[in-house]
Amino acid sequence: MLAISALKSSLLTILTVVVGCALRGDIVLIFLLLTQSIKTDFEPNRVIDNGSSPQQSDAIKGASDLPLDVLFFVTTSIVSSQGILIVVSAYFHYCYYVARRSEAHEWKCQPRRFLTPENAKHEIGVGITNMTLLGVVSGLTAxxxxxxxxxxxxxDFSHRSLLYLVLSTVAFFFYVEAISYYTHRLWHTPYLYKRFHKHHHRYHSPTAFASVAMTKLEILLYQSYLILPLFGWFEIYAGAYVVVLLYIYYFGLVDHSGVKMESWFPWQPPSTFHDNHHEFFHCNFGFNTYFFDKLHNTLRQEHRRYGEDVFGGHGKPEK
Incomplete structure (x- = not known):
């Protein structure tokens, strides 16, 4: 029984990673970066151009002059992401929201609250639309x-030292967490919240689709600061970049799933942390650590009042 449970847990984790990538439209980009990285690591005599991109053969360069590669990468990004998302999300929906709906108190972050049929359809529709947009962005990047x-x-793994690899990976992770926290707080200022971010918070008890169900301005800005390091301030190993993306996408999906899940990483909050953000609105702005919420005292506190009209991140004293 333990072996079966472990197998199911492992399968669920793998599926979550896959659908997390699908939600961002990055299946093809991640596959390309991984294959480029693995191919380079196993070809030690391969020439690297300024330590950044491997030189391609004349045949590949000739083929890549054709606009068909743009069509291929964009189309493949959209189709693969949509297909994987629909199939895997249907599996998640059945396992929890259908088969175990009567047991919601055991697995659901907000066991007494479910999305209305209208909001559920809206969440899926906006999510799929935004996925298509992200697929275009990801396809062009690929x-x-x-x-x-x-x-x-x-x-080339050996291009930099192991210490540099570790430090640059950690730096990229904290860059993403920092910019996520501060832009997220910015979206929760009265004007920007009412004008833009409020659309995302109509899903008071979110499911996985909510992770990309937001305005197009928000989703494009979010995707841009994940892509920006590709053209940024320091070199980063392609494999490490992919690992951080997978981590972020995995927990982004888990945090919006509505399912109670704990993390095996000590710095990663449980899924209830972000679910509380949707339930209580202006608190718990971080995603992958508690660090910035603790630094700015924006963690939700039990004996303070929160609501959609209580801005600032600190709540108000209970009456």
Whole structure:
């Protein structure tokens, strides 16, 4: 029984990672970066251009001059992401929201609250629309990398020291967490919340689709600061970049799933942390650590009052 339970847990984790990537439209980009990295690592004599992008053969360069590669990468990004998302999300929905709906008190973050049929349809519709948009962005980025465009990625594991690899990976992770926290708080200022971010918070008890169900301005800005390091301030190993993306996408999906899940990483909050953000609105702005919420005292506190009209992140004293 323990072996079966462990197998189911492992399968669920893998599916969550896959659908997390699908939600961002990055299946093809991640596959391309991984294959480029693995191919370079197993070809020690391969020449690297400025430590960033491997030189391509003349045949590949000739083929990549055709606009068909753009069509291929964009179309593949959209189709693969949509297909994987629909199939895997249907599995999640059945396992929890259908088969175990009567046991919601055991697995659901908000066991007494479910999305209305209208909001559920809206969440899926906006999510799929935004996924298509992200698929275009990801496909264009994949095309650029495939064509040997200059980036700060390096594909040869031995290009930098192991210490540099660790430090640059941690730096990228905290860059994402910092910019996520501060932009998220910015969206929760009265004007921007009422004008834009309120649309995301109509899903008081979210499901996985909510992780990309927001305005197009928000989703494009979010995706842009994940892509920005490719052209940024320091070199980062392609494999490490992919690992951080997978981590972020996995927990982004888990945090919006509505399912109670704990993390095996000590710095990662449980899924109830972000679910509380949807339930109580202006608190718990971080995603992958408690650090910035603790620094700015924006963690939800039991004996304070929160609500959609209570801005600032600190709540109000209970009456």
């Amino acid at each position: 095309t650029y990398v495939y064509r040997g465009g200059q980036t700060t990625l390096y594909f």
